[in-house]
Amino acid sequence: MIAPGRRRWLVAGVGVPVLLVAAFLVGLTLTPTAEPTNPQGAVATASAAAPADADVDQTPDEPVPSAAPAPANLPTVTYDPAPGGFPADPATMDTVALTEGLHPTRRIAAYNAPGGKPLAFLAPTISGVEVTMPIAERRTGWTAVLLPSANRRLAWVPAGGYETVELRDQIVVERRLHRLTWYREGAAVRTWPVSLGQRGQETPLGRTFILGRTPPPQDVYGGVDIFALGSVPDDPDSVPTGLRGAHIGLHTWYHDRELGKSTTNGCIRLTPSGQRELLAEVRPGSSVVVVEELPEPPPTA
Structure with a gap:
């Protein structure tokens, strides 16, 4: 049983008994991350992020679809699976880097389309951790972000109630090659071999993002903090019972013997x-x- 208010933050890899892994995950909490450092020799920084209401596709005479009032009883997107009804990300396999993020400065309504139906609220934090979602698309007066706690889904938000931030980095994972490449402003910085999800629990395809970080719950994670991603297992029922409701994670392990293999419960x-x-x-x-x-x-x- 999970105590009220607690969360399972990672889909762990195999390599220790399932019950032991599940016990490690109980009560994990994400922790705020310090601003990243800038290594010497890094690529020059990109231009400043556009204003919150900037619109690359806007034309002077194009009307702005109005935002219907959001009922106060709509759910708020949390670490639990996001509510349904949000549209599919039409460019989910696109590897062009997303260079801007949206951070809510207050609770804002999320819609299924510009001028569409409000389905949920997006909050500034999830379990106390500041949330920034990559901006995937813009239309006049509206912005689409990758939806947390869901796979390959977008949420549309009207102007106001958020700020934008510059995103310089992107991580691309190739399942067939078991390879992770870190890019900064479009240039490859580092490449590493990785272990990925085993058959039936494959690491989900498509775009997601780094939701936050958490300390390692036990020595099996190698004593290194873990990145929790915005994605969840494609088939939640395929993972061990103790990991139901968990997110996909990016983390290390207590040994490197499985690098280049498909042995995890979906994690990287x-x-x-x-x-x-x-x-x-x-x-x-x-x-x-x-x-x-x-x-x-x-x-x-």
Whole structure:
């Protein structure tokens, strides 16, 4: 049983008995992350983020769809599975980096389309951790973000009640090659081999993002903090009972013998040194894209 107000924050990897792993996860809480440092020799920073109500597709005469009032009894998106009805992310497999994030400064309503139906509220924090969601699309007066606690879904929000932040980093995971690459402003910085989800519990494909970080619950995680992602298992019933309701995580393990293999319950495992580097450099809100394999670049003349 999980005590009221507590959460399971990670889908753990196999390698220790399921009941033991489940016990480790009980009561985990995300912790705020310090601003990432800027390593010497890093790529020059990108231009400043656009204003909150900027709109790349806006035309002067295009009307702004009005936002219907949101009923006060709508659910608030938390670490638990997000409510249904939100639209699919039409570019979920797109590996073009998302360079802006949206952080609510108050509770704001999330809609299923510009001028559509309000389905839930997005809060500034989830379990006390500040939430930044990558901006995936803009239309006149409306902004779409990747929805937390759901896979491959967008939420549309009208102007107001949020601020935008610059996102310099992106993580791309290739399932077929068991490879993770960290990009900064479009340039590859580091690549590591990773362990991924086993058959029936595959690491979910598509775009998600780093929701926050949590301390390692036990020594099996190698003593290194864990990134909890916005995604959840595609088939929640396929994971061990003790992990139901958990999120996909990016973390290390107490040994590296399974790197390059599919052995986890859906999580992404990499080396301790790689995880420490990502924790130091990549801020929450940064996008993570899981694909089967990146296309080979065209040959040069």
